[in-house]
Amino acid sequence: MMNRVSRWKTGASIFLFAICLVCAGCSKTDEQDNIIETVKTVVELQMNAPKEKAVFANYFSDDEGKFEEEVAQYMTYLEETYGPYFTESTFELYTRTNEFDMFHTVADRYDYQLQVNDVIVEQNEVTPSNYNFTVKLDYVDKDGETTAIEVTGVAIMREDKIAKMSYLGDKQLLRNLLSGGLK
Numbered sequence: 001m002m003n004r005v006s007r008w009k010t011g012a013s014i015f016l017f018a019i020c021l022v023c024a025g026c027s028k029t030d031e032q033d034n035i036i037e038t039v040k041t042v043v044e045l046q047m048n049a050p051k052e053k054a055v056f057a058n059y060f061s062d063d064e065g066k067f068e069e070e071v072a073q074y075m076t077y078l079e080e081t082y083g084p085y086f087t088e089s090t091f092e093l094y095t096r097t098n099e100f101d102m103f104h105t106v107a108d109r110y111d112y113q114l115q116v117n118d119v120i121v122e123q124n125e126v127t128p129s130n131y132n133f134t135v136k137l138d139y140v141d142k143d144g145e146t147t148a149i150e151v152t153g154v155a156i157m158r159e160d161k162i163a164k165m166s167y168l169g170d171k172q173l174l175r176n177l178l179s180g181g182l183k
Contacts (some may be wrong), residue, residue, distance in 0.1 A: 030172060031160065032041055038117045039131050042085050042162060046100065047116050047135055047151070050108035053077055054101050057108075087161045099165075102178065111142040112181045124154075131155045140180045147182060149173060 044173050045054075052058055059074040060067070075095070082100055083091055094100055109116055114136045124130035152169035165175055174175045177181050 033132060035123075035157055035160060036121045037158075038085050038160070038162065039121045039133055041167075042082070042155070042165065043119045043133060043135055043153075044116050045081060046103055047114050047137060049103040049114045051104055054081075055108045056098065056101050056105065085162055087158055087163050090161075090163050106178050106180070110181045113140040114138070114177075115140065117148075121155075129157050131157060139177075141181060149182075174179035 022115075035038070039065065054077075056074055059070045061070065078095055078100055082094070086094065098105070105115060116135060117138060118136040119133055120136075121131050121133045124132055132154050133152065135153070137149055137151070139147045139149050141147075151167055153165065153167040156164040173182075
């Protein structure tokens with residue numbers, strides 16, 4: 001009798017331990033899925049350009065008396081659009097340095113479009129807080145000619161928010177995009 005109770009307790013303990021392992025594994029997967037979706041969302045927000053609401057200059061009118069109100073409207077847009085995805089300090093820095101609107105502003109200025117087709121995000125095996133991404137997009141010039149391009153980058157995560165995001169890869173491609181489009 002004692003042997004049977006002992007086996008039942010051992011079996012129940014093993015079963016509960018297995019359930020805990022499965023739950024812990026699922027929560028880690030959910031957390032990683034949320035991070036991947038965050039990076040994808042931000043890349044799409046930044047690189048589907050130009051978007052009228054994302055261009056800082058579009059908030060200003062000729063009425064100088066409305067300047068503060070217009071800046072506040074733009075800041076509200078940034079806060080609602082990007083705030084949930086970035087750490088507070090990174091959001092403040094990127095707001096001051098125009099990181100959020102750089103692709104939108106130059107695409108608007110030089111009359112080209114960027115359309116994201118796919119974003120692939122993978123956790124870095126060496127540094128688990130880093131997520132490498134590859135963006136496949138179409139560049140459409142002012143004459144309507146489409147060129148497929150690829151941009152790579154990395155997002156550094158802190159507590160499920162982006163602490164830093166950098167576009168890497170082909171530096172000449174990025175310089176061309178930010179200085180007038182593909183030549």
